[in-house]
Amino acid sequence: PSAASSAEMSLNSMTLAVRVRSRNSPANPGREKILVFNGCYHGSVDETMVRLIDGKPVNRPGLAGEFRDLTRTAKVIEFNDISALEAALGDKDVACVIAEPVLTNSCMVLADPGYHDALRKLTRQAGTLLLIDETHTISTGPGGYTRKYGLDPDFFVLGKPIAGGVPASVWGMSDDVASRYADYNRTKEPGYSGMGTTLSANPLQFAAMRAALEEVMTPENYDRMDHLARRLDAGLTGVIDRYRLPWHVSRVGARVEFICAPGPLRNGAEAEVAHAPELEAAIHVALINRGVLIAPFHNMMLISPATTATQVNRLITAFGAVAAKLGA
Structure with a gap:
């Protein structure tokens, strides 16, 4: 995608890719919350397991064993509601907005004309990073919905369609965010922090990705x-x-x-x-x-x-x- 000038691969799921890029990102420190849209799907990333009931944010029903109030670190608003988006970003405590270009987890919801432009404008004004998850919309065209409609996210995430259904993911980031990561890595204290990737970057994933990119996604x-x-x-x-x-x-x-x-x-x-x-x-x-x-x-x-x-x-x-x- 044109927005992703720096890319990494491959974790073994879109879930891990979203979690790594949205949670406690050194590219946007000091903010503890993420923002998602009611009805979204981003794998099993904990903070995305929230929804609105009677207009109030709550944990999604049926989360077995989940004892935390996920709404303490996540905000959830309705898609296509620019006023709600502006209000949610107004406190400037949101590190990252995680968005599908189109809601796909229930009946499909398309973005209103101009909504993605407003999303990008308001996140920039609030100093909030924007992550576009193309796992369900990469079938829009080469580069997904992001390229076809000229979106300009800070992060681009894509799950297993990139490998024809084999568990895999790729992500990219803008030059600015990549620079922030590089600055952080040069100055951070020694120690381990991140996601375990024992099953990541295996030969099957890369063979499947190459076949998908060269022979299928033409x-x-x-x-x-x-x-x-x-x-x-x-x-x-x-x-x-x-x-x-x-x-x-x-x-x-x-x-x-x-x-x-x-x-x-x-x-x-x-x-x-x-x-x-x-x-x-x-x-x-x-x-x-x-x-x-x-x-x-x-x-x-x-x-x-x-x-x-x-x-x-x-x-x-x-x-x-x-x-x-x-x-x-």
């Missing part, structure tokens, strides 16, 4: 994936319109999702309400009965370099048959 493949994703988006939208279903389709690059609620969605709270597990499960079974299997992770469909136009058309046809029964 401009030609991205162009083809984007073309088919546009076809899928248009086809599913046409079906929804034909049967007047109160649904919509959301897409970023090669990632497409039909959502069983009106849209577009603007934040994590709206995405949670839009999620309809029983209906979605019934649709998935109905599609399987018609010879089509989509990802069991809600309604996400990802076009790959191996996907064919015939398969996309078959999915649209099967979706149309299911929608006809529901519409009746």
Whole structure:
């Protein structure tokens, strides 16, 4: 990515990469908090396991064995809310904002026009670092959403898609942040500090990354994936319109999702309400009965370099048959 002038690899997960780069960063000392967005997903990084309930930040339900109040060191706000972002950064106690370019952990939420520009402007004004996590959006194009839409983060993190699903991660940082790290390393006291990396940088990871970068994540493949994703988006939208279903389709690059609620969605709270597990499960079974299997992770469909136009058309046809029964 253009924003990452200094890069390192490879930890064995996106979780570790996010944790290393956001937590107690010597590039932004003296600030104890991070900021995340309601409904986000960044692996199992502790401080990201927070959410909003009735507008109040709390630990996510179901965190087995977690006895700490994670909101003491984390702030959580709604995506696309510039006023909330400005207020959260106003105390100047946030070391790093961790952001997905698009919320993907529930029903997909796209950024409002101008939101990422505001995010970058406000973090700079507050002296807060910005980490963009592209693990779920690298399918947008070469360099991910960051390159395609000209984002300018301080940190760029990418998980196992860079290795075709093999546990791996890479990250990059701006020249300014790299310089701060170098200054810190020259003056810090001797001693060990960091993440254990016993299983990191192994030959399998690097072989998988090289294969993904050289043979899979090519401009030609991205162009083809984007073309088919546009076809899928248009086809599913046409079906929804034909049967007047109160649904919509959301897409970023090669990632497409039909959502069983009106849209577009603007934040994590709206995405949670839009999620309809029983209906979605019934649709998935109905599609399987018609010879089509989509990802069991809600309604996400990802076009790959191996996907064919015939398969996309078959999915649209099967979706149309299911929608006809529901519409009746």
